[in-house]
Amino acid sequence: MAKKTWQLVLAGTGGQGLILAGVTLAKTAVLEQKNGVQTQSYGIQTRGGYSQAEVVICDETIYFPKCDNPDLVLALSQDAYERYRHKVSNDCIILYDDDAVKSDKRTNDIGYPFSARAIDLGNEKVINSLALGGVLKLCPVVAKENLAKVLETEVPAKAVALNLQALEAGYEEIQKWSC
Amino acid sequence: MAKKTWQLVLAGTGGQGLILAGVTLAKTAVLEQKNGVQTQSYGIQTRGGYSQAEVVICDETIYFPKCDNPDLVLALSQDAYERYRHKVSNDCIILYDDDAVKSDKRTNDIGYPFSARAIDLGNEKVINSLALGGVLKLCPVVAKENLAKVLETEVPAKAVALNLQALEAGYEEIQKWSC
Amino acid sequence: MSGYTFKSYLEKSQLPHMWCPGCGDGIILRAYTEALAELCLAPQEVVTVTGIGCWGKADDYLGTHAFHGTHGRALAFATGIKLGNPDLTVVALMGDGDAVTIGGNHFIHAARRNINLTAIVTNNYNYGMTGGQYSATTPLEGKTTTSPNGTAEPGFDLCFLAEAAGANFVARTTCYHAVALKNMIKEAISHQGFSLVEVVSSCPTYFGRFNVHPSPVKMLNWLKDKAVPVQKYREMSAAEQAEHFAVSTLVNKNRPDFYTTYKRINRPDQSAKGEE
Amino acid sequence: MSGYTFKSYLEKSQLPHMWCPGCGDGIILRAYTEALAELCLAPQEVVTVTGIGCWGKADDYLGTHAFHGTHGRALAFATGIKLGNPDLTVVALMGDGDAVTIGGNHFIHAARRNINLTAIVTNNYNYGMTGGQYSATTPLEGKTTTSPNGTAEPGFDLCFLAEAAGANFVARTTCYHAVALKNMIKEAISHQGFSLVEVVSSCPTYFGRFNVHPSPVKMLNWLKDKAVPVQKYREMSAAEQAEHFAVSTLVNKNRPDFYTTYKRINRPDQSAKGEE
Amino acid sequence: MNRPPIQKTVRISIDSRSCKKCGICYGFCSQNVFTLARDGTPEVTNPSNCTYCRLCDLRCPDFAITLEVIS
Amino acid sequence: MNRPPIQKTVRISIDSRSCKKCGICYGFCSQNVFTLARDGTPEVTNPSNCTYCRLCDLRCPDFAITLEVIS
Amino acid sequence: MQGNEACVYAAIDCGARFYAGYPITPSSEIAELSAKYLPKVNGIYLQMEDELGSIAAIIGASAAGKKSFTATSGPGFSLMQENLGMAIYAEVPCVIINVQRNGPSTGLATRPGQGDVMQARWGTHGDHPIIVLSPSSVQECYDLTIRAFNLSEKYRIPVILLSDEVIGHMRESLTIPEVEDLIIINRKLPLVPAQGFKPYTPEEDLVPAIPPFGTGYIVHISSSCHDESGYSHNAPQTADNLVRRLHKKIEANQEDIVQVEWFGPEDAELTIIAYGVISRTAKQVVINAQANGLSVNLLRLITHWPFPDEQVTQALKKARAVLIPELNLGQVVQEVHRLNSFNTPVYQLSRIDGEIILPSQIMQKVEEVLK
Amino acid sequence: MQGNEACVYAAIDCGARFYAGYPITPSSEIAELSAKYLPKVNGIYLQMEDELGSIAAIIGASAAGKKSFTATSGPGFSLMQENLGMAIYAEVPCVIINVQRNGPSTGLATRPGQGDVMQARWGTHGDHPIIVLSPSSVQECYDLTIRAFNLSEKYRIPVILLSDEVIGHMRESLTIPEVEDLIIINRKLPLVPAQGFKPYTPEEDLVPAIPPFGTGYIVHISSSCHDESGYSHNAPQTADNLVRRLHKKIEANQEDIVQVEWFGPEDAELTIIAYGVISRTAKQVVINAQANGLSVNLLRLITHWPFPDEQVTQALKKARAVLIPELNLGQVVQEVHRLNSFNTPVYQLSRIDGEIILPSQIMQKVEEVLK
Numbered sequence A, B: 001m002a003k004k005t006w007q008l009v010l011a012g013t014g015g016q017g018l019i020l021a022g023v024t025l026a027k028t029a030v031l032e033q034k035n036g037v038q039t040q041s042y043g044i045q046t047r048g049g050y051s052q053a054e055v056v057i058c059d060e061t062i063y064f065p066k067c068d069n070p071d072l073v074l075a076l077s078q079d080a081y082e083r084y085r086h087k088v089s090n091d092c093i094i095l096y097d098d099d100a101v102k103s104d105k106r107t108n109d110i111g112y113p114f115s116a117r118a119i120d121l122g123n124e125k126v127i128n129s130l131a132l133g134g135v136l137k138l139c140p141v142v143a144k145e146n147l148a149k150v151l152e153t154e155v156p157a158k159a160v161a162l163n164l165q166a167l168e169a170g171y172e173e174i175q176k177w178s179c
Numbered sequence C, D: 001m002s003g004y005t006f007k008s009y010l011e012k013s014q015l016p017h018m019w020c021p022g023c024g025d026g027i028i029l030r031a032y033t034e035a036l037a038e039l040c041l042a043p044q045e046v047v048t049v050t051g052i053g054c055w056g057k058a059d060d061y062l063g064t065h066a067f068h069g070t071h072g073r074a075l076a077f078a079t080g081i082k083l084g085n086p087d088l089t090v091v092a093l094m095g096d097g098d099a100v101t102i103g104g105n106h107f108i109h110a111a112r113r114n115i116n117l118t119a120i121v122t123n124n125y126n127y128g129m130t131g132g133q134y135s136a137t138t139p140l141e142g143k144t145t146t147s148p149n150g151t152a153e154p155g156f157d158l159c160f161l162a163e164a165a166g167a168n169f170v171a172r173t174t175c176y177h178a179v180a181l182k183n184m185i186k187e188a189i190s191h192q193g194f195s196l197v198e199v200v201s202s203c204p205t206y207f208g209r210f211n212v213h214p215s216p217v218k219m220l221n222w223l224k225d226k227a228v229p230v231q232k233y234r235e236m237s238a239a240e241q242a243e244h245f246a247v248s249t250l251v252n253k254n255r256p257d258f259y260t261t262y263k264r265i266n267r268p269d270q271s272a273k274g275e276e
Numbered sequence E, F: 001m002n003r004p005p006i007q008k009t010v011r012i013s014i015d016s017r018s019c020k021k022c023g024i025c026y027g028f029c030s031q032n033v034f035t036l037a038r039d040g041t042p043e044v045t046n047p048s049n050c051t052y053c054r055l056c057d058l059r060c061p062d063f064a065i066t067l068e069v070i071s
Numbered sequence G, H: 001m002q003g004n005e006a007c008v009y010a011a012i013d014c015g016a017r018f019y020a021g022y023p024i025t026p027s028s029e030i031a032e033l034s035a036k037y038l039p040k041v042n043g044i045y046l047q048m049e050d051e052l053g054s055i056a057a058i059i060g061a062s063a064a065g066k067k068s069f070t071a072t073s074g075p076g077f078s079l080m081q082e083n084l085g086m087a088i089y090a091e092v093p094c095v096i097i098n099v100q101r102n103g104p105s106t107g108l109a110t111r112p113g114q115g116d117v118m119q120a121r122w123g124t125h126g127d128h129p130i131i132v133l134s135p136s137s138v139q140e141c142y143d144l145t146i147r148a149f150n151l152s153e154k155y156r157i158p159v160i161l162l163s164d165e166v167i168g169h170m171r172e173s174l175t176i177p178e179v180e181d182l183i184i185i186n187r188k189l190p191l192v193p194a195q196g197f198k199p200y201t202p203e204e205d206l207v208p209a210i211p212p213f214g215t216g217y218i219v220h221i222s223s224s225c226h227d228e229s230g231y232s233h234n235a236p237q238t239a240d241n242l243v244r245r246l247h248k249k250i251e252a253n254q255e256d257i258v259q260v261e262w263f264g265p266e267d268a269e270l271t272i273i274a275y276g277v278i279s280r281t282a283k284q285v286v287i288n289a290q291a292n293g294l295s296v297n298l299l300r301l302i303t304h305w306p307f308p309d310e311q312v313t314q315a316l317k318k319a320r321a322v323l324i325p326e327l328n329l330g331q332v333v334q335e336v337h338r339l340n341s342f343n344t345p346v347y348q349l350s351r352i353d354g355e356i357i358l359p360s361q362i363m364q365k366v367e368e369v370l371k
């Protein structure tokens, strides 16, 4: 891993489980003896409004806990995309939901139909695990196997299988689809 | 009048009308084109507890509004007497109620049976006017006639005559009795 | 007719509102604005006072005058507004937290004082805004985010409380009873003195999810089943009563309101008696 | 017998007290200490919680534990004390201002929550301590230093209010009825859950002087005339009722108190359900 | 509730931008005027059944339903 | 009120340092045990009348009255 | 006339017609006299259930167009803090009179104190500006109450009159100006049409012209972060704009708001900085010092907040030493230190036993310092 | 683990068994987790009707012997001010966690702020001391909650933990010490007999040994001015003794109470003074500056109040300039000015839009200053 500090932003709409996704990432980092800090922003409109998780992962102590220069932004809503579109550097990947976002086609914009694929998988709620798969493919901040382990403890027992499936799907398909 | 600033303390028990007496003095001063400031202290025990009015009268502007060096202290209760006994200068007169106070017989201590005399006059409530008479005799801060005028407006109509009688009595008798 | 419709009182640019799908608040806001329209009140004559909470966001969607105050104080602000200008129609929109938990003191005193205003309390049995904690109306053993095993406190009957405090007009319905609700609000606003409309409401996201069902439709049906007209309620056994609540007008008195009484007692030409 | 007398609970060095001649507070303090003696409670087992007011000074004369808090919050402090150590007997002494004006919210919530403590409210129809202003119990048109022409607000029936809030035990008497008062306090303290004793009391200095008579004896007689047993009260016409108030036990229920319910619902070994 | 006695012709429209798919209109129309799409979106499929009881528009929490009486 | 039925011999004392001369004992003793001095101080003048009803000591706001049953 | 009474006269004279309050020593006379006098001018005295409700009611009445005021003391002032912030944030004018007593908590309820100076500045949560005035005579109780209403209406901000038990209960003579000599400022009204009106649009002076409810303009008043329309708006820029403007409208007008009095010789060796009742002790000391050949003057703070930075800086620059006597353990003295880039010796004299500071106490300190 | 959660773990670990509160964003997790975990250790979670009652209930429970705490945010903290003063004056230990949001008033309820620093010091009326601590990590949420209880019990004073929305909701790893490694201080009990016991008799450390209700000692706790017996006493000397002792017991133990962290090179040209979430931004800047050859260090305030006068003075003395970035319009910066007898240039960086200060923002300022 060339890079020491990873900054990942997972942004979208309340209810998409992005905070959980962030927590899962940070916990996996800790499992790997790294440091992980997860923070979040939310509006007064917790239900259906803008929601965002930020994760910083590093081998060393993390001081600034937020993403001032993210490596990747996951944008599952137009609002999320707009908020970051002009804030991030050109190197930053924006991975967006093709079903919800009209992208400006930046060089590092990567679209994927997360919503549709999640429904396909059988439950729109797995959109977060699906996206996590994609994120991991693009930014190998933690090992997918470790993340899967943590995911198993974070989601309700009956949803584990589907979430793992979604994780794999995201991991596999983003590559297939986008590169 | 040799003295420019008069400081008078009227101290005793709640219900003896000392605040009213103080107000009357201050108002009379204003009537005489002097300056008068009246302040007061009272405990949480408004009824039956310690109560005190302070009056400063001066031809010129009054800055410090309290009596830090009184010319006269009226002490209608033992508590009142004790509070001032050691605080005042030797020149300060302490005019006390012989019925309520055991005096240390300072040079300038003057006793008079205010309580008994007020009951004699027909109403223990006129003790304040009675005392005012005595105060005026000892410290001619305002003219008795002017004070009488103000008193008329300050006490209930039906009590005016008795209060004026008490004022006179105090004025006359303190002299008769004490000098 | 005035030509007002419920839309005359909504601020379209602020919609859609922030309430969850199927939240009772939207239904109640509709009933409130319908009532204003039927009463032919101009938006400029009406001050909507809100507290803080999900229902406390209602002012954000309204085109009447609005006063969005602090949590629990809506009736105290409303009291000042009404006495500041008695010509205004003043309606306070409060959640159960706002009205009778943190705001309980203003609630009982406004009722006692009989200020000529209307309180519309949406009782969703919890604090929706802050994430579904229990409130003073959550029923005993109700599950919330701060009573994972159930509350150890019974909830208020806030209509009874208002009555005991002296309220002039007290009525209750639910957000299921949309038409009755609109009419009740009309009647309350028209009634002189302090009037209260309690709307038992549905929070599918929290109280519903934890205690009944997350489906808005199931929640409304639950409310429908719980609500019985007051006459029928009175005939119920105590055990049955415990499972239900009475709806319709519960108190209807005609005490003169505070301002009227104040003006009668304190005429400007009258010299004050008492302490002189 | 324990050998306690009322004097066992008084702090002699602090007497005589600051109350005016003939003030009802002294009579009520006597009844309270007599009740403690007859209940054989050690002073070390009792916490007397007071607010701020004339009656709020009562702790200054007591030799029980005492907590003299801020104005209006006595029941909130008392709630913490009781839950902090449920073995203590906790009694909150409050004036009408303390209990149901500024403290109204804690009053209704303590009643609802059914904390196992006793509230003794001396209702002298005004704020004695601050010089006789009106309170939330001053009757309509009562003369006070802030209502020289009479109040424009009716007063609470605070027993009814407590009942509506859910109180377990509610009783009322006056300071004229010294023996009944003592017994009522005993019963209230013995009752599990929230118990309220309202003592309609006499403030000859202010309320009495402005509205009835400055004589303590006349004030007590006035109270005697106003007080009628609840059975008789119920048979009165509305007009007669308006001139009287009901005395004796008004509510007597046996809901389990908060602590009991809390412990039943939240067993330490139980894993919390709900939000995980 | 002032349900009009006579059947009317009512034009029923749903503002899809406002609708949050709560299912209330569908759940409570006693005349089965609505059906739900797979994603929960209500559709007006039997408008002629409508009795103009107004419970759907008054109960829609998102002011998404408009009823217009045509005759 | 538990007024004892049989007449008792009661020693009644008034602590003059506590008494605030409110007149309540005098005003309410149904047996005229007390009289008031000119300045309002209550005096026990007919102790033998006392029925030990205890209303004077329980009603005295200043704990100034002590009753002792002798026989 | 008493200081507390003078406040009521002034409020009525400058058009206040609504009082809501909850009695508390030593401010209760303000309630009692309001109850007596307001009905005579068709005003309303409302006794609320507590101080939380009292300040809420005056904010409400003010939003409905009535000049409104309340009076309290420490414990009640503490209870008003949340809604004080609301009035600041939502820009509703009102006047709060705090007749200070000895604290903290219930403390010595009938004795004077000056312990609420910093609370008046910082008592409510979050960043906020405030205006606080401090009278030192009965005349000033009258004059500064008028000024408090004027500043409040002009800048749409609550103004606190920080009186104290001695000043509030002191009686001295008062000259009430003829009504036509009074300068009375009323809040400005919008000049734009009601259509499309946004109540929180600041005008050139940074103060918005918010009309009362019921004048034809729709008015949206809010305790939540709001844009110019008054509706909730959560964008960072909106929050920033709002709170910075609230501060700027006061900062930009320091000169209009800040008032002090200099007393005694211009170039004194020692400057006493004092306020409220203690400034009177200090004046006596200035006089006495002069008689004793000591060079002492007084900078009296009439405006507490915004703090008279300029004038205090001047004092620190000119004097050999500065002495601050206060009825607290040192509140204004800290602000003086903040401004003391000259390292001028600053002395403090505290009294917190419920008694006021005597001329002899200050004099002694003066002699110590100047020796 | 989240910061808010760490607070609950710490409270329970150091023996707290009573929580009373009223939910408010962004502190509600503290309530929710207390409701969940306290019953498991035989503790009680009580949801009160409001914040006035919440703080009253924890004061009551503490007087009855339970270590007690509450959590809130700005609006609720404002409502607690009156009874906060009561706890200070009556010397009842308790811990209040204020998870700061953007204010004033309702403001931006879900966004972080640091606007209550001065309120925490001065929010209640009258002269009073206070202890305030400020965590900057999840670990510190745990550690400082323990410390808050310890200081509260030791000095019998409420201690405020001034957290913020970011720290409260941030998740990072936490090491929970073994129970036997925890240093836990419990209030001392009297060594004298119950007969003639006076609860407010100060011991050598100026702190009285007040036992809980119900231990055989009769205890009289009072919000009014009281002497050592706890009974009301109005003599000036009594008032003076009490309030001065309350201050002295804190002042005399500054060294024990005040905690700071120095970060970065010892003799830097520029010292940043920061706290809470912003101290983390500042640390990043110290690191980045070093990389860029700029000489910057950080003085992090862990104890807010009593203010770290000594350490800040040292910073002002040593550094060429001092920079204070805060999520407010300048609160701590005023205290720094107060201590700046060196006329060291003091720079301020404020952000009040609900977002936190970025490393780049501080860096830019650093470059400006050091250029």
Ligand SMILES: Cc1ncc(C[n+]2csc(CCOP(=O)(O)OP(=O)(O)O)c2C)c(N)n1
Residues within 6 Å of the ligand: C052, C053, C054, C055, C056, C070, C071, C094, C095, C096, C097, C098, C099, C122, C124, C126, C127, C128, C129, C130, C135, H022, H023, H024, H025, H051, H075, H076, H079
């Ligand atoms: C003084 C204060 N305490 C707490 C809060 C946090 N708070 C905001 S809304 C709310 C409860 C809302 O419940 P309710 O009034 O029932 O309205 P709902 O959201 O259920 O409609 C709380 C506790 C606050 N804003 N202010």
Ligand SMILES: Cc1ncc(C[n+]2csc(CCOP(=O)(O)OP(=O)(O)O)c2C)c(N)n1
Residues within 6 Å of the ligand: D052, D053, D054, D055, D056, D070, D071, D094, D095, D096, D097, D098, D099, D122, D124, D126, D127, D128, D129, D130, D135, G022, G023, G024, G025, G051, G075, G076, G079
């Ligand atoms: C917060 C607060 N507001 C006001 C006061 C002033 N105050 C003290 S006692 C009191 C009223 C007392 O009335 P009540 O409770 O009826 O007791 P009473 O004196 O009549 O026995 C008031 C208003 C206070 N101490 N604290």
Ligand code: SF4
Residues within 6 Å of the ligand: A047, C018, C019, C020, C022, C023, C024, C025, C054, C055, C124, C128, C129, C202, C203, C204, C205, C206
């Ligand atoms: S949380 Fe509950 S009350 Fe709030 S908007 Fe959602 S459903 Fe409605």
Ligand code: SF4
Residues within 6 Å of the ligand: B047, D018, D019, D020, D022, D023, D024, D025, D054, D055, D124, D128, D129, D202, D203, D204, D205, D206
């Ligand atoms: S003022 Fe009234 S209540 Fe207070 S002590 Fe006097 S008589 Fe009793």
Ligand code: SF4
Residues within 6 Å of the ligand: C022, E014, E018, E019, E020, E021, E022, E023, E024, E025, E026, E042, E059, E060, E061, E062, E063, E064, E065
């Ligand atoms: S009721 Fe309204 S929001 Fe709900 S599904 Fe029907 S149209 Fe949509």
Ligand code: SF4
Residues within 6 Å of the ligand: E010, E012, E028, E029, E030, E031, E032, E033, E049, E050, E051, E052, E053, E054, E055, E056, E057, E067
């Ligand atoms: S008006 Fe009534 S019948 Fe017609 S669609 Fe709506 S609910 Fe159905």
Ligand code: SF4
Residues within 6 Å of the ligand: F010, F012, F028, F029, F030, F031, F032, F033, F049, F050, F051, F052, F053, F054, F055, F056, F057, F067
């Ligand atoms: S006990 Fe009864 S009879 Fe005897 S003196 Fe007292 S009041 Fe009279």
Ligand code: SF4
Residues within 6 Å of the ligand: D022, F014, F018, F019, F020, F021, F022, F023, F024, F025, F026, F042, F059, F060, F061, F062, F063, F064, F065
């Ligand atoms: S009742 Fe008590 S205080 Fe009153 S006169 Fe009799 S002995 Fe004295």
Ligand SMILES: [Mg+2]
Residues within 6 Å of the ligand: C053, C095, C096, C097, C122, C123, C124, C125, C126, C127, C128, C135
């Ligand atoms: Mg609710």
Ligand SMILES: [Mg+2]
Residues within 6 Å of the ligand: D053, D095, D096, D097, D122, D123, D124, D125, D126, D127, D128, D135
């Ligand atoms: Mg009372």
